[in-house]
Amino acid sequence: MVSFTLNGRQVSVDATANTPLLWVIRDHVGLTGTKYGCGAGLCGACTVHLDGKAVRACQTQASEVANKSVITIEGLSPNSSHPLQKAWVALEVPQCGYCQSGQIMKAAELLASNPKPNREQIVAHMDGNICRCGTYHRIIAAVEQASREG
Amino acid sequence: MTIAIKGSQEGSQVSRRGVLAGLGGMTFCLAFGTDGARLFSEAQANAMANAQVTPWVRIAADGTITILSAGAEMGQGSMTNLPMIVAEEMDADWSKVAIEMAPADASVYGYMMNNNVRMMAIVGSRATMLYYNDLRIAGAQVRKVLLMNAAERWGVDAATLRTEPGVVINPANGQRLTYGEIAAFGKVPAQLPKVDAKELKARKDWRLIGKGVARRDTPLKVNGTATYGIDIKLPGMVYATTLHSPVHNSAPESWNDAEVKAMPGVVGTVRLPNGVAVVADRFEQALAASNALKVAWKKGAAAGFNSVEALTRDYEKIHHDPNTKSEPVHTAGDAKAAFAAAAKVHKAEFHSDYGYHAQMEPLNAVARFNDAGDKIEIWEGTQAPDLSRTAVAQALGFKEEQVTHHQCYLGGGFGRRNGGMEAVEAAQIARAVRRPVKLIWTRTEDLAQGRFRPQSFQCLEAATDASGKVTGWRHCVIGDGGNALLTGGMRIGYYGVPNQSLELRGISHGVQIKHWRAVAHVFNVFAIESFIDQMAVDANMDPIQFRFERMGATPKARACFETVARMCDWKAARPQGRAIGVSISERSGSLGAGVAEISVDRTSGKIKVHKVWVAVDGGTIVSPGPAKANIESAIIYGLSSVLHERVTLKDGAVEQTNFHDYSLMRMSDLPDEMHVQFVDVDTRPTGLGEIGNPFIAAAISNAFHRLTGKRLRHLPFTPERVLEALKA
Ligand code: FES
Ligand code: FES
Numbered sequence: 001m002v003s004f005t006l007n008g009r010q011v012s013v014d015a016t017a018n019t020p021l022l023w024v025i026r027d028h029v030g031l032t033g034t035k036y037g038c039g040a041g042l043c044g045a046c047t048v049h050l051d052g053k054a055v056r057a058c059q060t061q062a063s064e065v066a067n068k069s070v071i072t073i074e075g076l077s078p079n080s081s082h083p084l085q086k087a088w089v090a091l092e093v094p095q096c097g098y099c100q101s102g103q104i105m106k107a108a109e110l111l112a113s114n115p116k117p118n119r120e121q122i123v124a125h126m127d128g129n130i131c132r133c134g135t136y137h138r139i140i141a142a143v144e145q146a147s148r149e150g
Numbered sequence: 151m152t153i154a155i156k157g158s159q160e161g162s163q164v165s166r167r168g169v170l171a172g173l174g175g176m177t178f179c180l181a182f183g184t185d186g187a188r189l190f191s192e193a194q195a196n197a198m199a200n201a202q203v204t205p206w207v208r209i210a211a212d213g214t215i216t217i218l219s220a221g222a223e224m225g226q227g228s229m230t231n232l233p234m235i236v237a238e239e240m241d242a243d244w245s246k247v248a249i250e251m252a253p254a255d256a257s258v259y260g261y262m263m264n265n266n267v268r269m270m271a272i273v274g275s276r277a278t279m280l281y282y283n284d285l286r287i288a289g290a291q292v293r294k295v296l297l298m299n300a301a302e303r304w305g306v307d308a309a310t311l312r313t314e315p316g317v318v319i320n321p322a323n324g325q326r327l328t329y330g331e332i333a334a335f336g337k338v339p340a341q342l343p344k345v346d347a348k349e350l351k352a353r354k355d356w357r358l359i360g361k362g363v364a365r366r367d368t369p370l371k372v373n374g375t376a377t378y379g380i381d382i383k384l385p386g387m388v389y390a391t392t393l394h395s396p397v398h399n400s401a402p403e404s405w406n407d408a409e410v411k412a413m414p415g416v417v418g419t420v421r422l423p424n425g426v427a428v429v430a431d432r433f434e435q436a437l438a439a440s441n442a443l444k445v446a447w448k449k450g451a452a453a454g455f456n457s458v459e460a461l462t463r464d465y466e467k468i469h470h471d472p473n474t475k476s477e478p479v480h481t482a483g484d485a486k487a488a489f490a491a492a493a494k495v496h497k498a499e500f501h502s503d504y505g506y507h508a509q510m511e512p513l514n515a516v517a518r519f520n521d522a523g524d525k526i527e528i529w530e531g532t533q534a535p536d537l538s539r540t541a542v543a544q545a546l547g548f549k550e551e552q553v554t555h556h557q558c559y560l561g562g563g564f565g566r567r568n569g570g571m572e573a574v575e576a577a578q579i580a581r582a583v584r585r586p587v588k589l590i591w592t593r594t595e596d597l598a599q600g601r602f603r604p605q606s607f608q609c610l611e612a613a614t615d616a617s618g619k620v621t622g623w624r625h626c627v628i629g630d631g632g633n634a635l636l637t638g639g640m641r642i643g644y645y646g647v648p649n650q651s652l653e654l655r656g657i658s659h660g661v662q663i664k665h666w667r668a669v670a671h672v673f674n675v676f677a678i679e680s681f682i683d684q685m686a687v688d689a690n691m692d693p694i695q696f697r698f699e700r701m702g703a704t705p706k707a708r709a710c711f712e713t714v715a716r717m718c719d720w721k722a723a724r725p726q727g728r729a730i731g732v733s734i735s736e737r738s739g740s741l742g743a744g745v746a747e748i749s750v751d752r753t754s755g756k757i758k759v760h761k762v763w764v765a766v767d768g769g770t771i772v773s774p775g776p777a778k779a780n781i782e783s784a785i786i787y788g789l790s791s792v793l794h795e796r797v798t799l800k801d802g803a804v805e806q807t808n809f810h811d812y813s814l815m816r817m818s819d820l821p822d823e824m825h826v827q828f829v830d831v832d833t834r835p836t837g838l839g840e841i842g843n844p845f846i847a848a849a850i851s852n853a854f855h856r857l858t859g860k861r862l863r864h865l866p867f868t869p870e871r872v873l874e875a876l877k878a
Contacts, residue, residue: 015434016414023434027389032381033374035561037510038593042809045510073374080373088372092364092775095225095783097371098510098561104372127818130809132510132562133225134786136817137824138779 002062006031007075017063021055022046024062025072033073033101037130044129047102048072054109073101076108083150084108087142095133103129107143116147176333178207178292178342206252207236207292213316213330215242218252220259220270221277222533223367224560224567225783226839227776228277230365232285235278235772238358239289239351240296242329243316249366254535254555271534271568273665275738275837278772282835283347290345298343299336300327315357353770353832362773367559379530379558380590382516387586388417389433390579391440394425394599397802398662400450402426405443413439420582427579433590440592451660452802457605460659461501465607465628468655476626476653479637483649485613488622492613496688498681499610502673502865504797505603505666506806508814511561512596517542517576518586525552526577531560533568541570542577564787565665566601597812598804601664602797604631608677613649618689619700623650627674631663632656639671639844642678644736646702661799667787668737671844676865679733679848683855693732693852694720706767707734709829710743713765717825718745728760731852735844738837740768742781746849750857752876755869759789759821759850767829769836774828777838781826784842790815792847796866 003012006029013028025034025048037045039058046057049071050064076082080089084104087093094100103126110117110125117125122143131139208216217236221228233249236242252259252270260268261280293313300318301308304325312319318327353360370376395402405426407419415435420427426445430436468474489495515530526546532538532555539555542548560567576589591599606629613622629636633654640652666672686696694711697703703711711734714720724730727749734743744764750757762785771777794813798805806812826842851862860875 015432019432019434023432026381027383027433030383031374032377032383035378035510036380036512036590038809040593040808040810043510076373080369085372089368092368092779094368094371095779096510096560096562097225097367097376098378100371101374123817123820127816130510130814130816132508132564132787132814134783134790134815135779136786136820137782139817140820 002066004065004067005069007071013062015062017061019062020058021048021060021062021065021070022057025057025070031072031074035098035101037099037102043099043102044106045099045102047105047129049105049109052112054106073105076104082108083146084111084142087146087149091138091142091145093135093138093142095135099129099131099133103131103139107139107146110143111147111150115150117143119144176209176295176336176338178288178295178338206288207240209329209333211330211334213243213246213328214248215240215246215329216248216250218259219249220252220281222272222531222535222557222560222563224272224531224533224563226277226780227365227773228272229367230363231278231773231776232281234358234363235282235285236289236292238356239286240292241313241315244358244363246316251557254539254557256536260536269534270536272563273533273565273568275740275839275841278835279739279837282772286350287345287347290350291342294343294345295338296329296332296336298339299332303327303335359772360770360774362775365776376559378511378561379516380511380514380561382529382558382588384516384518384586387516387588388429388431388583389436390420390427390429390576390587390589391433391436391592392422392425392427392575392589392595393440393443393445394422394595395447395450396598396804397447397450397452398599398660399424400447403446403448405445410439410442413442417585418583420579422575422578427575427589429579429583429587433588437592450802452799455659455661455799455802457504457799461503461605461607464657468628468657469607469609469626474655476655477633479633479652479654480641481651485622485624485649485651488649489611489613489624491615492622493616494614496612496614496681496685497610498677498684498863500608500673500677500680500863502606502676504605504799505672505791505795506597506600506797506812507562507564507566507666508795508812509560509562509564509566512591512593513567513572514588514590515573515576516586516588517573517580519580519584523581525554526580527554527556528573528577529556529558530573531558531567532570532573533560533563534570537568538570538573541574545574546577546581564667565669568665593809594807597806597808599662600797600804601662603666603669603672604629604635604663606636606670606673608673610677610681612681612685614685614700619702620647620685621649623647625652625678626655627670628655628657630657630659630661635663635665636670637674638669639674639678639735639737641736644704644707644734644741645697646704667784668840668843671735671737671840672788672791672847673865675733675735675844676847676851679735679845680851680861680863683731683848683852684861687855697734706741707743710734710741710765710767713827713829714743714745714763717765717827718747718761718763720745729853729857731849731854731856733845733848733852735841737841737844738839740766740836740838740841742766742841742845744845744849746846746853748850748853748857750854750872755872755876757793757850757854757867757872759793761823761825762821762846762849763825764842764845765827765829766838766841767831768838768841769831769833771828772835777828778826780838781842782824784840785824785846786815786820788843788846789819789821792850792866793819794866794868796868
């Protein structure tokens with residue numbers, strides 16, 4: 001049994017200590033916005049925030065989040081109102097969309113610590129998140145727009 | 151406004167008669183005849199015994215218009231674009247339009263292929279291109295019915311009325327009736343009015359086509375609510391994952407069944423024709439158990455296959471052996487005579503490796519039988535729900551009516567999500583364990599069991615006459631996969647070479663291969679356009695001028711070249727250490743000429759692409775936003791494959807296992823600039839999902855030659871190959 005805070009709500013699940021947080025969130029709790037892409041820490045599709053820091057849920061064990069706070073895409077904002085989400089819609093960033101929860105969560109970590117990143121800082125921060133549909137240029141533009149308007 | 155995509159737990163397929171009987175408002179049904187997909191009235195539909203009849207457009211009294219979409223949504227925007235085409239001709243108020251995914255029934259919802267077969271498979275950039283005309287006619291028919299009803303109520307001639315979005319207006323007295331108001335009293339005549347192509351809206355009157363609307367899936371893709379196949383959860387569902395034979399399509403002989411079954415949460419194991427599935431209460435348990443599997447495999451067809459060795463050794467042998475079987479792909483004029491009379495003969499050879507789709511969502515499917523075991527529901531995101539349904543029915547010995555398919559969003563397609571393989575596996579597993587099952591392939595499985603863009607070897611020869619004009623053309627492609635996977639892009643109809651002989655020589659390895667974004671265009675266009683550049687260099691000519699004067703580029707091709715030359719300021723000097731290259735390709739009726747500006751790190755062998763420009767003739771651009779996004783996406787897909795991606799097989803098995811050794815392009819490799827421009831033409835739309843991809847390889851290799859004097863002849867241009875070329 002592992003207990004932690006998920007999007008501000010206390011949850012307890014009967015997952016074993018070494019169950020990847022990814023499956024805890026997706027299957028045990030049932031929030032499916034966090035995606036499985038590689039299961040090996042190589043793509044970033046599973047990115048969530050653990051006590052404010054972006055982590056890869058596929059590489060994080062359930063025991064590591066005990067009594068901590070996890071935020072997923074569903075908890076980033078009510079009503080998609082985070083400046084990044086608004087910029088993502090305005091610039092029509094998503095194609096298939098499968099990587100985008102991870103992209104947005106990774107970008108949110110950046111803006112939280114560096115509200116006015118330049119292009120190099122955005123690229124360096126986001127480089128671990130793969131987008132197979134090739135929306136990288138729109139992601140950069142959307143982070144820039146959110147940073148201007150956020 | 152509601153957006154429904156079937157895929158929720160409750161989402162059940164629209165029951166035909168139920169919908170027809172139960173709805174208020176006006177319902178327009180669609181059925182197909184020999185003259186194409188056509189709308190019918192409800193009365194007419196009900197009168198058609200045994201006909202495939204399904205509601206397509208519904209107008210409710212509150213003004214909501216529900217339009218079904220047959221466009222599998224994998225990021226290209228078709229789910230929104232297809233209903234938008236109907237709405238344009240209806241003159242509907244777009245904000246009142248709700249979209250639902252069409253059921254998996256190609257006989258009703260499919261587009262017409264040349265051979266009179268209907269398909270729903272969204273492949274080959276077909277969606278807009280092949281649905282466009284039918285949907286416009288259907289939309290215009292609905293509008294006519296609305297006008298007829300308003301005219302009757304007002305006692306005037308329908309021809310005197312006009313529409314604005316969602317409203318019929320009588321210009322004589324300013325009277326108005328909204329579509330919803332008409333739906334409340336209106337009748338759909340038993341015989342729907344015919345619409346002649348001449349009655350369709352003129353281009354200048356379009357409000358939606360050519361302007362575009364926001365994609366309906368976008369908001370769901372920024373807050374985690376878009377439902378992909380992998381997100382489906384059913385009551386009582388168990389989880390499955392698989393281990394397939396490392397050498398493709400070998401049967402399992404035996405495995406440590408007792409040991410695996412004793413692991414925590416394991417519900418059972420299931421023998422598949424080419425693998426073993428492990429089923430457990432939780433996915434993490436299924437995964438742990440499948441990692442513990444030790445399987446003895448029967449010998450597979452590809453046993454001992456070494457792709458690197460084969461490509462150089464076997465393929466070249468086939469090329470040089472005059473007795474190997476050759477299939478003509480295309481002939482024109484008399485190539486033999488042209489070569490005999492040539493002032494000069496040019497020659498070049500190229501190689502290309504296997505490529506993997508790497509769609510971000512690994513393959514998966516959910517299956518559930520009814521209690522009696524004689525009906526099954528499938529949930530998955532697929533490019534071809536119709537083929538999936540057929541495949542599941544066949545595998546289970548069912549009739550198609552026993553299979554209900556729920557379309558979900560696709561986490562990338564690119565040619566991989568089509569054919570129903572994973573749906574069939576989920577069905578087989580669900581039947582074996584008698585529980586609803588979610589099957590997820592791991593990334594490693596998805597890669598090891600890839601269906602690859604085939605590797606190929608090509609030889610090209612050209613004959614030039616005394617004036618330097620290319621008069622003869624020979625192109626031989628060698629590889630596995632036949633016509634479907636090897637010959638696309640070989641035809642150079644955008645050039646005017648009079649004498650041509652194109653051929654295919656086959657070889658078979660037993661490795662799974664399949665369509666891939668533009669498939670054969672990738673390696674054929676690379677070879678063709680690199681070869682032409684080589685001849686231009688030999689003739690000491692500007693490469694675009696060479697294509698105009700010596701290759702006889704058609705007016706369409708010239709327009710693309712001229713546009714891209716303007717876009718990139720073709721003659722301008724480039725910064726120190728950089729050079730540009732040009733290339734052109736055709737795909738799905740579209741034509742695209744592109745230029746890449748690159749630099750090379752001569753120590754690491756890494757090519758950096760700084761800028762890309764592409765001019766595309768795609769006919770009428772129905773939805774400019776998604777059209778541009780599609781082309782940008784394909785450019786990056788192309789860049790990734792050209793610079794990074796390589797599948798190799800050793801002892802019959804794929805060597806790469808995940809994104810650390812099958813590397814994809816990352817954000818830091820992004821060009822600084824990408825410019826897409828459409829050449830404005832008024833012809834019917836052609837495919838745009840892949841046109842951004844095939845030109846890029848030759849554009850880069852031609853720039854590389856300009857920069858270094860060396861030629862890259864093997865895809866992908868990995869740093870090792872670049873260093874090797876620089877040394878040569
Ligand atoms: S799924 Fe976690 S990094 Fe790829
Ligand atoms: S939008 Fe498809 S992988 Fe990023």
